[in-house]
Amino acid sequence: MQTFTPGQDGYREEIAGFQTGIESTPKLVVAATSADDVAEAVRHAAAHDLPVAVQATGHGLRAPAEGVLISTKRLTGVEIDPAVGVARVEAGATWGAVIAAAAEHGLAPLSGSAPGVGVVGYTLGGGFSLLGRRYGLAADHVVSADAVTTDGTLERTTDLDAGVITALEFGLVPVTGLYGGGLYFDTPKLTEVLHAWRDWTADAPDTLTTSLALIPYPDLPMVPEPLRGKHIAHVRVAYLGADGPDLVAPLRALGPLVDTLDRLPFTESGSIAAEPPHPHAYLGDNRVVAQLPDATLDAIVEHVGPGASVPTVLIVDLLGGAYARATAPDFTPDSLYTIRALSVVDEAGPDAVRAAHDKLFVPLTATGRLRSFVYGQPVT
Template sequence: MTTILETRPGTGFTGPVHRPGDPGYDARRAAFRPTVDSRPELIVEAADETDVALAVRTARERGLDLAVQGTGHGTLVPSRGLLLRTGLLDAVTIDPHRGTARVGAGTRWGAVVAAAAPYGLAPVSGTSFDVGVAGYTFGGGLSWRSRRCGYAADSLVRVRAATADGDVVVASRDEHPDLFWAFRGGGGGYAVATELEFRLYPTGGLFGGRAYYPIERAAAVLAFYAGWAPSQPDELTTTVALGRGPSELGPGRRVVIVRAVGRGPDAERALGELCRVAGPALGGGFGAITYDDIPGIGDTRPMRFERVRDVPDGLVDLMITAAGPDAHPEAAAELRFWGGALATPPGDGGAIGHRDVPFSVILSGPPAHDADLSGHATGGAFLNFLYDTTRTHTAFSAAGHARLRRVKRAYDPENVFATGHTVTPAERP
């Protein structure tokens, strides 16, 4: 039976609390990545905002390591201490007149997409609708609609959060603007979010899909894409990948894969240019889609990711060597152009770094080519795709990282929120 921790006489948590040995403990401590196998001393499933604040105070007063987890995709589980799960905070409210959603910090994107769809609206969600809203947004949040709508963090309007003192505050452009700035792409290690509000966008007229082309066209398509993509409409997002095609094309056949999501006739015409260079398609295709169709277009596997400023012949050759016709059966590579609204932050656009870097390259498979890819990379990371917490600082500019450390000093000077992607508090002047 689930036990309740009494933190002081007459008080406790509304939500369930689990200790090692309790039924349900192992299921609650599990993370999205199966290699994570930690055993926290205590797991608190917050039922409301008061539970969140109480958990923070409990961890601080008892000297327990504290980690916060919404869906398990992001923050590591502490090997000891207290794991605060916010998955029960999953209420979703859509305001179609303002074009906004207000959601609990444990909400997954699928619930938001379903609630917004009847109004012809959708959020800036990622490839998988199973991912949690909070971690995705605080890490930046890259969507198939981001060239038009920006990062998910750019659409944030307001965040309610419990600080390291256990106080609940509202962060927005008008209240605690420094904390609001940090939440927009700087990770979540400054306070524990309990509720987020963000803008939604129209979904009418979407098209998209994926098409497969002969692998022999890889060099021509990649070289064309590098010069073509920067001048295309912001309504069009595309990638060019090399990998194994579907079984109907033949066992293990390697192909060029063009993926796209767009809106409007200009975007459709632009995609046609890329497809003509790729040649007659072997299979797949593009057509009208709903927002619900987007998860089937992308690839959700974890891959090595680097940002690059340009695509020289040497990088094209590397991608073909790593994932072309003679590559390992599981190898894959992808070239993506970012740009558009991703490169133009709105106002004081948050902590996201490297907006001026236009391309990313992903390699998957044997790590033999990692060093070669690093030679083309800027070294700047994107927080959502960064698993090495010792490299957190590489997701920001030097000035942005320094500012985040000042925010950390203001809201969490004792580094209570020290797990996952976080920064150390700046020293006092």
């Protein structure tokens, strides 16, 4: 086991994660390479009356770590038992590794939009996957967790809040490919697409998981030319049925600027949302709602559309389907859509970002708020 203290070579590098907007200053960083290391770190923290924080990829950081930070990024083991369709992963595994290992056996995990996200942190928040309307929350597929409790004991449990998780076992699903990708629409079509997507989702089959993102693409060379500098409506599709082209025909008819929809192996599922993999500073919040009346769509365009005071990526996900039957502390069964806002924190500063998001969220009649999609700030 390696440890780092403030000022020591490697301390900052060990703490660096995907979210760069939170500056942790732990007294001790434990770079764990085994469950025993995790247990020792927890016992050390207890003996010195220090709080324990855990970090895998740093996608979900909400507060600075101050006491003992257990870094799990070296715990990357992934094993698949194809006979029972179960994956066993260590605490630092990311979805990309599980997707690749499961695919060798014709199986897939309930992974989300970005393959770089950590399995354990994701599952602790419920886990909203690309197959979620068909198979429900990732957390509902957990078989067992190995966890170090506050007294430093390692135990096998089904309670995901039992302590620091060192390994997770969960069920996989028999999926090898899907019909998926995105339709990207130019700025003048944004309002029309928002309404059309909402109407299209009204009778969607459970085999379809979809979201709509409004994205203010920066005018930078790393953004592909047709999208660069434009406020784009991006329809994301992950469909398990055979009639994909028929299903999406009403949206295609609206004339996308870019169309990436096709059959694809599940190993390429990260291309559906095509989220940027580069670390940055961001703040995000969300609400869950039972319906999307025109007034809500108008408010979305007004507060986070083109011309908004703070550039914001707005994502609306369709819930329902298997989510309506999920064990969900964060939303009621009648919840049908999430509304998520995410902004890069730059010159505008965090207060301006929060104020801009609140203009959209405060007037909404919400049926939930998903802790998974609260970024860079505490869930209050």
